[in-house]
Amino acid sequence: MKKAVLRLHFLGILGVLMIWTFSGCASQRRVMVGLSPDIKSYYAMYPSLEFDAVAVTGEEADQIKSEGVDQYFAPASSLRKRLEPFTVFFSQEHTQPETLQYRSKYWDQWLKKKPKTLVLIVNLPHSPDMPQDDPRILYIDLKKEGPFAKPVYVEIEPQKIIRVFEIPKDPQTGLSGENRRPDNQGADIRIHGDAD
Numbered sequence: 019m020k021k022a023v024l025r026l027h028f029l030g031i032l033g034v035l036m037i038w039t040f041s042g043c044a045s046q047r048r049v050m051v052g053l054s055p056d057i058k059s060y061y062a063m064y065p066s067l068e069f070d071a072v073a074v075t076g077e078e079a080d081q082i083k084s085e086g087v088d089q090y091f092a093p094a095s096s097l098r099k100r101l102e103p104f105t106v107f108f109s110q111e112h113t114q115p116e117t118l119q120y121r122s123k124y125w126d127q128w129l130k131k132k133p134k135t136l137v138l139i140v141n142l143p144h145s146p147d148m149p150q151d152d153p154r155i156l157y158i159d160l161k162k163e164g165p166f167a168k169p170v171y172v173e174i175e176p177q178k179i180i181r182v183f184e185i186p187k188d189p190q191t192g193l194s195g196e197n198r199r200p201d202n203q204g205a206d207i208r209i210h211g212d213a214d
Contacts, residue, residue, distance in 0.1 A: 045160055046073070046125040047136060048169040050195045052115030052186025053108055060176035061143070064110045064189075069140045069174065071118050072103035073125070073133035073160060082137055087154045091141040102127055106209055108174070115186040115195030116209060120169075136160055138172055140179050153178035 049071050058064055068091065074082070081097055082090055090098055104124045106116045118124060136158040144154065156179055158170060171182045186195045 045167040046120055046129065047118075047158070047160070047167050048120040049104075049118040049136070049138070049172070050115055050169060050186055051106060051117075051138070051172050051174065052195055053113050053189050054173045054175040055189040056175055058189065064108065064113050065143065066107070066109040067141050067174070069106045069108065069138070069179075070098070070103035071124075071136065071138050072101045073128035073136050074101060075131055076134050078133075079135045079137060079157060082139070082155070087139060087141060087144075087152055090139060104209070113190045114188045114193075117195060133160055136170070138170075138179060140174050142174065142177055142179075144177050153180075155179070156181060 051069050051071070053064065078097075078101065085095070085097060089095065102124070104118045104122075138156040138158070140154050142154050154177070156172065158181075160167075171184065171186055172179055173182050173186055187193060188195075
């Protein structure tokens, strides 16, 4: 009897994984963003900047690439407003890492359109000789890792954003981003979802 129950349980899990694989479902991710300690030494301070995370379709990813970072963050950008990104503000006074939780209103909204790509973008100052593939944008394939996707950790460095493999820390206090309480996000003025 126990063997039969275990076999049914195994077949059920296998079936779910096969459905996931063949349907090409995007997987939502926990995203944590922080500032690199090099930011202050490069800019002589922690500059005021905005970071967006947003899950998009292939067509929307192409639109972001076509517009570029500066136009995307322009006050009149209709694309940014329409995408409804998770936005974090960093500044001299606010250097703590922030987290987009795996379960959130943002993912609930984005998953309705069956996104393919997670776009991470930051409006850092840049030099005139910025390369064609702007390092202030990261594109992450949401279907690549399937249901076992690991959290995404990123750091904002001078003129670029990079993926890291350790939990970001506050460059001023050295405290891990894990020390931030996610239940405070709704009241945190550093985070909003409509880029007004």
